[in-house]
Each structure stands twice: as structure tokens, then as C-alpha cells.
Amino acid sequence: MVVTVESSISLTADQKKFLVSKLTSIYKKDIELNVKIDPKIIGGLRLTTDTNTTDLTIAAKLNTLKLSLLAE
Amino acid sequence: MEIHITDLLFQIINFSILLFVLGKFLYKPILKVLDERATKIKEGLEAAEKNVKLQGEVETEKKAILTAAKKEADTIVKEAKKEAEALTSAAALQAKKDARSTLEKEKSAMFAQLAEEKQQLQKNMSAMVIKATEQVLKDSVSLKVQKDLVDKQIKSLTSSMVGA
Numbered sequence: 599m600v601v602t603v604e605s606s607i608s609l610t611a612d613q614k615k616f617l618v619s620k621l622t623s624i625y626k627k628d629i630e631l632n633v634k635i636d637p638k639i640i641g642g643l644r645l646t647t648d649t650n651t652t653d654l655t656i657a658a659k660l661n662t663l664k665l666s667l668l669a670e
Numbered sequence: 671m672e673i674h675i676t677d678l679l680f681q682i683i684n685f686s687i688l689l690f691v692l693g694k695f696l697y698k699p700i701l702k703v704l705d706e707r708a709t710k711i712k713e714g715l716e717a718a719e720k721n722v723k724l725q726g727e728v729e730t731e732k733k734a735i736l737t738a739a740k741k742e743a744d745t746i747v748k749e750a751k752k753e754a755e756a757l758t759s760a761a762a763l764q765a766k767k768d769a770r771s772t773l774e775k776e777k778s779a780m781f782a783q784l785a786e787e788k789q790q791l792q793k794n795m796s797a798m799v800i801k802a803t804e805q806v807l808k809d810s811v812s813l814k815v816q817k818d819l820v821d822k823q824i825k826s827l828t829s830s831m832v833g834a
Contacts, residue, residue, distance in 0.1 A: 641816045650833035667796035
């Protein structure tokens with residue numbers, strides 16, 4: 599299973615290893631990471647599979663805050 | 671003094687003739703004229719009396735008509751006054767209502783505009799704050815902070831977070 603990982607900085611080998619281990623235990627599948635660097639996300643991770651996106655980035659949190667403020 | 675029968679007889683006959691003539695040609699016409707005059711006077715008096723009576727009736731009727739007319743005029747004036755007052759009152763009420771309605775509309779429009787401007791201002795402020803925060807974070811989040819955040823997120827990953 600391929601998981602695309604987006605981050606504002608490049609991940610260390612330990613981080614990648616730990617992430618693969620964590621994802622394997624969650625999905626119960628072999629995991630292949632596709633790592634991308636995107637400084638625009640400011641900080642944190644964005645994980646994307648074929649069926650799901652988990653956005654934990656600071657940019658996403660700011661966007662949520664922005665939408666919430668503009669909706670008022 | 672000597673009385674002569676013949677003369678006396680003659681005088682008596684003369685006087686009788688005179689009486690007859692006077693009675694026939696003078697006394698009766700005079701009586702007739704007097705009667706006619708008396709009748710005319712009586713008629714005149716009756717007419718005058720009738721006139722007086724009629725005048726009295728006319729006066730009474732005139733008074734009654736005047737009283738009725740005055741009463742009617744008073745009623746008309748009173749009704750006109752009442753109507754004018756009602757009209758004035760209605761007009762004043764309508765004017766007041768119109769003024770209040772206009773004021774309410776103006777007020778509503780003003781409040782709506784104010785709310786719109788406030789909302790726009792709030793949106794602009796929010797956008798500015800987000801943009802500034804984004805810029806500050808981009809400039810100030812150090813590599814170490816970013817690395818720590820990634821570590822923390824990896825550690826805290828759960829199945830519910832990734833939709834597994």
C-alpha cells in the first residue's frame with residue numbers, strides 16, 4: 599500500500615522508519631512511503647492514501663481557522 | 671193766531687209728498703250707500719283682521735322656518751366640524767404612521783448596512799490576521815519545531831485519524 603507523505607521538511611530515516619512501522623500496524627499491510635516536501639504547509643504532516651487524506655499540517659489548521667472566521 | 675184747515679191740509683199733503691219723495695229718492699239710496707259702505711268697512715276690517723292673522727301665521731311660520739334652518743345650519747356646521755376634526759385627526763395619524771414607517775425603514779436599512787459593513791470588516795480583519803499569522807509562522811517556525819511536530823504527529827497517529 600502506497601502512502602504519500604507531505605511535510606515542510608525532509609523526514610529523517612528514523613522518522614520514516616517509525617512512520618512505516620506505525621502505518622503498518624494501523625493498516626495491517628506493507629507500507630511504501632512516497633515522501634514529498636512542500637514548504638507551504640508550514641509544519642506537520644499530510645498523509646494520503648487511495649481512499650483517504652489525513653491533513654495534520656499547520657496550513658490546514660490555519661485554513662480551518664480562516665474558514666471559521668469568515669463564516670461568522 | 672188763526673189756523674186754516676185748508677192750509678194745514680195742504681201742508682200735510684206737501685209734507686207727505688216730501689216724505690214720500692225723500693224716502694223714495696234720497697233716504698233709500700243714502701241708506702243703500704251707507705249699507706254698502708258699512709259692508710265694505712266690515713269687509714275691510716275682516717280682510718285686515720285676516721291679514722293680521724295671516725301675517726301672524728306667516729311670522730310664526732317664518733320663525734319656525736328660521737329656527738329649523740338655524741338648527742339645520744348648526745347641525746351641518748357641527749357635522750362639518752366633526753368631519754374636519756376626524757379628517758385632520760386621520761391625516762395627522764396617517765402622517766405619524768408614515769413618518770414612523772419611514773423612520774423604521776431608514777433605521778432597518780442603516781442597521782443592515784452597518785451589519786454588512788461590520789461583517790465585511792470582520793472578514794477583512796480575519797483574512798489579514800490569518801495571512802499575518804501564516805507569514806509569521808512561515809518565518810518563525812524553526813526546523814527543530816517542525817521536526818518535533820512531525821515526531822509528535824507520527825507518535826500520536828491512530829487508526830481513526832487515518833480512516834483505517
